Amino acid sequence: MDGGGRAVDPVVAAREICLRQLTTRARSRAELAATLRRRGVAADVAETVLDRLTAVGLVDDRAFAAAFVSSARSHRGLGRQALAAELRRRGVQPEVVQAATEVVADADEEHNARDLVRRRSAAMGGLPAPVRVRRLLALLARRGYSAQLAARVVQEELAAVDLDQAGLDPDELDSGEVEPDW
Incomplete structure (x- = not known):
């Protein structure tokens, strides 16, 4: 019953719940289904509403991902692993998660990891x-970068920082002209 004593159609009520959720941010179908369950909406009503919202394009897990x-x-x-974990936590199907995270190019992921390391290491200059x-x-592990990428990026970026602080040119080291003392 609504405030006026009339019976409220459960489909209308469920649709309103979903639309309110979608006004704050995009949500996966599983997130909306969980909200409807918590609100006591019958499973068949929830399925009907979610199917309709999917049909009209308001719920699209591929676009959401x-x-x-x-x-x-x-x-x-975030790196690929953290992105995938977060999408799975939000109930996105594994094949959709894989497709969404495959678009992250290796070079882009490495660039983001290097950027994080540069920004954070600048504040750690006094630490051993x-x-x-x-x-x-x-x-980098918390942000979802692979251990191999993290190790390589940290090693290379810290070597570059240490060389800069020593006033050395990394190209001179590669040519064998200067021996590092570390």
Whole structure:
């Protein structure tokens, strides 16, 4: 019953719940289904409403996943593994997760990892190298970067920082003209 004593159509009520959820941000079908379950909406009513919202394009897990990947990469600096985990947590189907995360190019992921390491290592200048390495590796792991990529990026970026602080040119080291003292 609504405020006027009339019976409320459960489909209309469920649709309103979903539309209110979608006004704040895009949501996966599974997120909307969970909200409807929590609100006591019958499973058949929820399925009817979600099918209709999907048919009209208001619920689209592929578009949701693509938008999430783009946004989380640029605003939160997440790597593929963290993006995939977050999408799975939101109930996105595995094949949709895979398709959404495959668009992240290796070079882009490496660029983002390097950017994170540069920004964070600048604030760690006074720490001993092993501590910096451990903290930077942990940062990249939390952000969903592979261990191999994290190790390579941290090693290369810290070597470059140490060389800069010593006033050495990395190209001179590659040519064998200068021997590092570390």
